[in-house]
Amino acid sequence: MLIILQGMDASGKDGTIRRVFEGVNPQGVRVVKFGPPTPEELDHDFLWRVHQKVPGKGEIVIFNRSHYEGVLVERVHGLVPTGTWKARYRQINDFESLLNEEGTTILKFYLNMDAAEQKRRLQERLDDPTKHWKFSVNDLPERGRWAEYMKAYEEALERTTTDFAPWYVVPSDHAWFRDLVVCTEIVRTLEGMHMHYPRLPKGEKSVTIE
Numbered sequence: 001m002l003i004i005l006q007g008m009d010a011s012g013k014d015g016t017i018r019r020v021f022e023g024v025n026p027q028g029v030r031v032v033k034f035g036p037p038t039p040e041e042l043d044h045d046f047l048w049r050v051h052q053k054v055p056g057k058g059e060i061v062i063f064n065r066s067h068y069e070g071v072l073v074e075r076v077h078g079l080v081p082t083g084t085w086k087a088r089y090r091q092i093n094d095f096e097s098l099l100n101e102e103g104t105t106i107l108k109f110y111l112n113m114d115a116a117e118q119k120r121r122l123q124e125r126l127d128d129p130t131k132h133w134k135f136s137v138n139d140l141p142e143r144g145r146w147a148e149y150m151k152a153y154e155e156a157l158e159r160t161t162t163d164f165a166p167w168y169v170v171p172s173d174h175a176w177f178r179d180l181v182v183c184t185e186i187v188r189t190l191e192g193m194h195m196h197y198p199r200l201p202k203g204e205k206s207v208t209i210e
Contacts, residue, residue, distance in 0.1 A: 001055060001059075001060045001061070001104070001105045001106075001107070001186075001189070001190070002054055002055050002061050002063065002099065002104050002105070002106045002107070003060065003061070003062045003063065003107050003108075003109070003186065004062075004063045004066045004068070004106070004107070004108040004109065005017070005062065005063065005064055005065070005066075005109050005111065006065065006066065006068050006072075006108070006109070006110050006111070006153075007110060007111030007112070007113065007172065008111075008113060008118060008142075008146075008149060009118065009122070009136075009139045009142055009143070010113070010118050010121040010122055010125070010134075010139070011111040011112075011113045011118070011172050012111050012113070012172045012175055012178055013064050013065070013111060014064065015175055015179075016109075016111065016172075016178060016179060016182055017031055017062055017064065019175075019179050020179055020182050020183050020186070021062070024060070028058065028059055028060055029059075029060045029061075029062070030055070030059065030060070030061045030062070031061075031062045031064060032053045032061060032062070032063050032064065033064040033065065034049070034050070034063065034064070034065045034066060034067075034069060035065075037049065046067065046070040046074075046088065047067055047091065047092075047095050050063075050066065050067040050095075051095070054099060054104060055104060057103070067092060067095070068092070068156055068160075070085065070088050070092075071085050071088050071089065071092070071152065071155075071156045072149065072152050072153065072156060075152050076145055076148045076149055076152055089156070089159040089160055092160050093159075093160055093162060093165075096160075096162070096164065096165040097162070097164060097165075100164040100165060105189060105193065106164065106165040107166075107168070107185060107186065107189060108161075108165060108166065108167045108168065109167075109168050109170050109182055109185075110153065110157060110167055110168070110169050110170065111170050111172040111178060112169050112170060112171055112172055113172045113173055114173060115143075115146055117173045118143065119143075122135070122139055122140075122143070157169070168181070168182075168185055170182060
């Protein structure tokens with residue numbers, strides 16, 4: 001299962017991961033956080049680094065940010081030509097279709113927060129010494145591009161929600177409600193997969209332990 005978390009700065013991606021998955025066996029869960037591309041990653045297509053991190057069989061992988069940065073940050077900051085990021089909607093859909101056809105279940109959550117709540121949370125990071133580590137001066141100019149990001153998110157969600165990889169828009173102004181919505185959908189999806197414990201090979205059922 002691949003779980004994608006997207007949202008503006010301070011929307012609660014880290015908190016969602018911490019609280020929703022705290023009771024899951026860590027041997028079967030992996031968290032991947034995508035930062036700015038490295039020089040090597042920039043030498044390849046924008047999905048190259050992502051494909052290496054997708055889940056294997058029997059594994060849950062959580063993307064904290066994801067390949068969608070290619071139609072969000074790179075669009076808003078003009079890091080690639082318009083024609084490039086526009087083509088990426090189709091490329092993303094094709095990529096996720098491939099994963100789905102190969103057996104990966106995909107859940108995508110957009111943590112929706114209003115601008116006033118973001119301001120409150122960023123200020124809290126400055127006021128509370130135990131949260132200073134969360135604050136980055138880069139958050140402030142990004143906040144100044146709020147309207148541009150909202151437009152980019154709106155188009156990204158509209159162009160890339162599919163039957164096999166739907167987007168869930170999760171109200172995240174209140175952490176408890178955000179976590180409940182995400183947890184409920186993950187549990188519902190897991191139950192629908194009708195998983196069972198592996199069975200012993202036929203010949204091993206008759207083995208006697210001395």
